[in-house]
Amino acid sequence: MLEMKNIKKSFGKVEVLRGVDLEVRAGEVHALLGENGAGKSTLMKVLCGIISASAGTIRIDGEECAFANYDAAIAAGVGIVFQEFSLIPYLSAVENMFLARELRNRFGLLDRRAMRKRAQEILQQLDVDVPLNAPVSRLSVAEQQFVEIAKALSLDARILVLDEPTATLTPTEVERLFKVIRELRRKGVAIVFISHHLEEIFQICDRITVLRDGDYIGTCDVADVNNDTLVEMMVGRRIEQSFPPKLEILAETDIVLDVEAVQLKRGGPVSSFALRRGEIIGFAGLVGSGRSETAMALLGAFPGATCRMKLEGKDVKFTEPADALAAGIGLLPESRKEQGLITSFSILRNISINNYGKYRKNHWFIDLKKELACTQKAMRQVSVKATGPNDRLDTLSGGNQQKVVVARWINHDMKILIFDEPTRGIDVGAKAEIYQLMRELTKQGCSIIMISSELPEVLGMSDRVCVFRGGGIVATVEGEDITSEKIMTHATTGRQDHAA
Amino acid sequence: MPHDTTLNSPEKARKSGGLNIAQVLHSPLVLPLAGLIVVSILMGLASENFFSVSNIMNVLRQVSINGILAVGMTFVILTGGIDLSVGAVMALSGTICAGLVVNMGLPGAVGLAGGMLVGVVFGLFNGALVAWGRMPAIIVTLATMGVARGLGLIYSGGYPISGLPPWMSWFGIGRIGIVPVPVILMFVIYVIAWVLLQRTPFGRHVYSIGGNETAARLSGVKTQWIKLAIYTISGLTSALAAVILTGRLMSGQPNAGVGFELDAIAAVVLGGTAIAGGRGLIFGTLIGAVLLGILNNGLNLMGINPYLQDVIKGFIILLAIYIGREWR
DSSP, X not given: OEEEEEEEEEETTEEEEEEEEEEEOTTOEEEEEOOTTSSHHHHHHXXXXXXXXXXXEEEETTEEOOOSSHHHHHHTTEEEEOSSOOOOTTSBHHHHHTTTSOOBOTTSSBOHHHHHHHHHHHHHHTTOOOOSSSBGGGSOHHHHHHHHHHHXXXXXXXEEEEESTTTTOOHHHHHHHHHHHHHHHHTTOEEEEEOSOHHHHHHHOXXXXXXXXXXXXXXXEGGGOOHHHHHHHHHSSOOOOOOOOOOOOOTTSOEEEXXXXXXXXXXXXXXXXXXXXXXXXXXXXXXXXXXXXXXXXXXXXXXXXXXXXXXXXXXEOOSSHHHHHHXXXXXXXXXXXXXXXXXXXXXXXXXXXXXXXXXXXXXXXXOHHHHHHXXXXXXXXXXXXXXXXXXXXXXXXXXXXXXHHXXXXXXSOOSEEEEESTTTTOOHHHHHHHHHHHHHHHHTTOEEEEEOSOHHHHHHXXXXXXXXXXTEEEEEEEGGGOOHHHHHHHHHHOOOOOOO | OOOOOOTTOHHHHHHHHSOOHHHHHTSTTHHHHHHHHHHHHHXXXXXXXXXXXXXXXXXXXXXXXXXXXXXXXXXXXXXXXXXXTHHHHHHHHHHHHHHHHHXXXXXXXXXXXXXXXXXHHHHHHHHHHHHTSOOOHHHHHHHXXXXXXXXXXXXXXXXXXXXXXXXXXXXXXXXXXXXXXHHHHHHHHHXXXXXXXXXXXXXXXXXXHHHOHHHHHHTTOOHHHHHHHHHHHHHHHHHHHHHHHHHHHTEEOTTXXXXXXXXXXXXXXXXXXXXXXXOOOHHHHHHHHHHHHHHHHHHHHTTOOHHHHHHHHHHHHHHHHHHHTTOO
């Protein structure tokens, strides 16, 4: 159905695609696989006319086409659900689905009833239930994704591109999504599925195309490959996705942070936990279960939350993250682009942002030489790959961006670091490096709270796991009890303790 | 993509820390400077007096008030905010200064200090409302613009307050050598602003708020205090502009400075500062202010109808922003 042949694209001198082929059949789920920066997103942007290729042909149903823009691609039946959603937060699901092609009644006014009916039909086909009238900003990430897919379908998309659709979904939501994908496959839609999760690919995909550094590596049937061969195709060398060994945390190790009570909103559940020195506590749970919010509440960055805690035995209370930093608690937020980095600034400026205390001259001024030296040292410590400290952040891959966020904190002698989804959207190799860094930090006596939606990561890294549900911690598991089954049971059916 | 992992080589460090041609071309100063040169040449061709020392000094003197207001405006716009109250605060500051000296018989120095205090208080007020009140800067400063203007008119009854001691005219029309005092004052303020923005942690924090406020706050930048500081700086530069204005007019004028906030914003934007914040240089603002001043001066020298001058200036600003919009 879709055939892309010998696609080439360069930005300036940098070749990002060097002759890539992609062939997708009707009724097939085709995985597009590769590390960050391999050229997957660029290839998809070429497909949907957002950027034009330097060379190569695209055929749909044997007909050659070159889309001048996104609209032309949509008209030809290409639908894409971007990693970052393109929904307008204040509009409802229906309004978003029909944006810019609203149905009109005979007076030329909006035909709201017809649009609503059509939206319902589509969502019913997908067998999902999404509130139609609420602004999409109030929907969960998964629900927003379903709206995006429904929007593409309402355009009669025959080729549907899903760019990392599962990155922000919980396992149950992923199951729902897969059900939808299988339904679409049955209807003969050609689906391109981009994901970093290999197990998902084995679960849902029929064939796989692998890219590496802009090169076409190959296409194969899922039945013919296994995890190791795929990883090898992706990275060109064997990496066992293993976790660095856990440290021995003795029961009598002193407690760094004793959270006696944290409540996100009045009347909500109250949670408590204690963090020992050098320990990694995993915060597991479904999206929206209150993990990130609890982390923010500890820093005093979640309005409306109340928190009572002791840091090294002393009562502390933070009203803004700067207070927490001064006390030795730092956060590496969930969304690098929105909360973590200033993407239009250089690496130097991004790392320096909270490090100025270390290179001052005459008390008031920045010692520029020392700033550069310290930044380069921090970049080496976390091995950021870039041409130099003046590279802009938006030229780096996701993994390198995350390393920059880590670099910002690494020389602070922090007592506690909170990693929120530390490996979201980054490739296998960079993940291993981040895990290694986290272990190094704990060896130096730093304690870590790791919020993660990826179970293997929670299992592989955590010394103990706090499972969240409905805004609070419902269970804490440790040692032998840290298993996927136990965690998922607590996360989905756990008993909720509403302390008075 | 080729990756360079030899970060530790000293050559690399020098290269990335220093300047090269590509970096110079990408500097936000290139376009404003090019505009300044083009406009200067055109004006020089149109009027033989334009490049005379006395005319250049004259232009700079005329630029000084707007140039100083635009310094505070640059700080504010770099954080993604805006300050519409600068013209009105300047007028109020000058009026209070003259009132303290003339009506209350206090020494001139006390009058100047009083004027400064007015600027700082309004700046603190604006900053507190924006930072802790979480109100949009455009609305807060629109409201305080009205408050400041109204207070000035109430205090003075709407009439200029004249009768200042003669030495105060030094700030407005004095000279050191051939250089007018307001011009020197303006340059000093620009140099201080440059040091603040480029050489202190405070300056970097100002930029980072404009770049991504959430990221800055979560990394431990005290965003609310920084905002309080930048609006206070803007109030202070308004008061400093008032000193020059009062010295030049030798009176407190409650009706002065109407629309000056727009000229200050124009200077900042012509100087290459992004209106959304995070990007821009203080000396760009100086170039922008001088560019506006040259346009005023040149169009006057050419004897063009003043009403038409506004139309021409408006279109030139539009053209400049159009050329600069994709420049990175």
